Amino acid sequence: MRISELAREAGTTPRALRYYEEQGLLRPARLASGYRHYDPQAVGTVRHIQLLLSAGLNTSAIAEILPCIPDGVTVLAPTCPELLDALAVERARITTSIDRLAAARDVLDRLIQAGPAAGDQS
Amino acid sequence: MRISELAREAGTTPRALRYYEEQGLLRPARLASGYRHYDPQAVGTVRHIQLLLSAGLNTSAIAEILPCIPDGVTVLAPTCPELLDALAVERARITTSIDRLAAARDVLDRLIQAGPAAGDQS
DNA sequence: CTAAACCTTTACGTTGACGTGAAGGTCAAG
DNA sequence: CTTGACCTTCACGTCAACGTAAAGGTTTAG
Numbered sequence: 001m002r003i004s005e006l007a008r009e010a011g012t013t014p015r016a017l018r019y020y021e022e023q024g025l026l027r028p029a030r031l032a033s034g035y036r037h038y039d040p041q042a043v044g045t046v047r048h049i050q051l052l053l054s055a056g057l058n059t060s061a062i063a064e065i066l067p068c069i070p071d072g073v074t075v076l077a078p079t080c081p082e083l084l085d086a087l088a089v090e091r092a093r094i095t096t097s098i099d100r101l102a103a104a105r106d107v108l109d110r111l112i113q114a115g116p117a118a119g120d121q122s
Numbered sequence: 123m124r125i126s127e128l129a130r131e132a133g134t135t136p137r138a139l140r141y142y143e144e145q146g147l148l149r150p151a152r153l154a155s156g157y158r159h160y161d162p163q164a165v166g167t168v169r170h171i172q173l174l175l176s177a178g179l180n181t182s183a184i185a186e187i188l189p190c191i192p193d194g195v196t197v198l199a200p201t202c203p204e205l206l207d208a209l210a211v212e213r214a215r216i217t218t219s220i221d222r223l224a225a226a227r228d229v230l231d232r233l234i235q236a237g238p239a240a241g242d243q244s
Numbered sequence: 245c246t247a248a249a250c251c252t253t254t255a256c257g258t259t260g261a262c263g264t265g266a267a268g269g270t271c272a273a274g
Numbered sequence: 275c276t277t278g279a280c281c282t283t284c285a286c287g288t289c290a291a292c293g294t295a296a297a298g299g300t301t302t303a304g
Binding site for chain 2 (some may be wrong): 084104105109
């Protein structure tokens with residue numbers, strides 16, 4: 001598939017896909033015309049990239065992880081133990097982040113709770 | 123208290139506190155010398171600011187919320203219903219964000235699971 | 245054949261929450 | 275009275291993941 005089609009399928013833009021390639025996250029084949037050619041597995045890969053990006057991982061961290069998900073679905077064992085350490089660090093960061101988000105949501109909930117009660121006639 | 127002390131208490135920097143003021147989040151008094159003077163309640167306020175910032179709210183959104191937490195602890199009912207709508211929107215954003223983080227953490231967990239099992243002798 | 249709709253590379257622009265000097269006042273201790 | 279540790283206001287720098295525009299090649303439908 002071509003770049004625009006992959007972008008549609010994965011819910012992103014051609015520019016983002018070129019950026020991912022520049023960062024070493026994707027390695028599309030090239031047609032004689034110079035056009036990039038992606039196989040269908042790339043859809044899952046791109047979705048993983050977006051998910052991990054939205055979780056706060058940067059492209060270099062994702063670049064280390066992606067080889068362990070070669071077809072966008074299967075999960076292989078990480079090669080080096082250093083990667084495992086890095087994974088643990090990122091996992092901890094995510095957990096901390098979730099806790100903070102939950103705490104912030106609690107603050108908003110208290111405000112929302114206090115809100116509609118104003119002038120409550122019941 | 124002065125700006126450096128507040129920064130220490132709240133775990134941030136003087137620069138950040140000046141930035142918060144610039145964005146209308148803090149309104150410290152001024153001494154004759156021109157020095158900023160913060161009351162102790164500011165510690166709680168700053169902590170709230172940091173929490174909401176880390177949850178992805180921007181300074182203008184926080185500026186609308188802060189008046190409902192005047193002393194850094196008490197929670198008042200929001201004045202206008204538009205603010206309540208905005209709060210609901212932010213709350214939804216946070217929940218979505220939490221879900222994505224949890225999904226990303228699951229991916230990492232699967233990798234970590236697959237990792238130590240390699241060469242497992244048990 | 246030609247025009248639309250793709251694609252390519254190159255390269256500068258954007259965003260928000262600060263970091264990091266620079267140049268200069270203020271204040272307590274010795 | 276001076277030195278060091280504060281403080282002040284500019285004002286430019288940073289960072290990552292793209293957005294956006296420019297200048298040009300490719301492909302395909304009519």
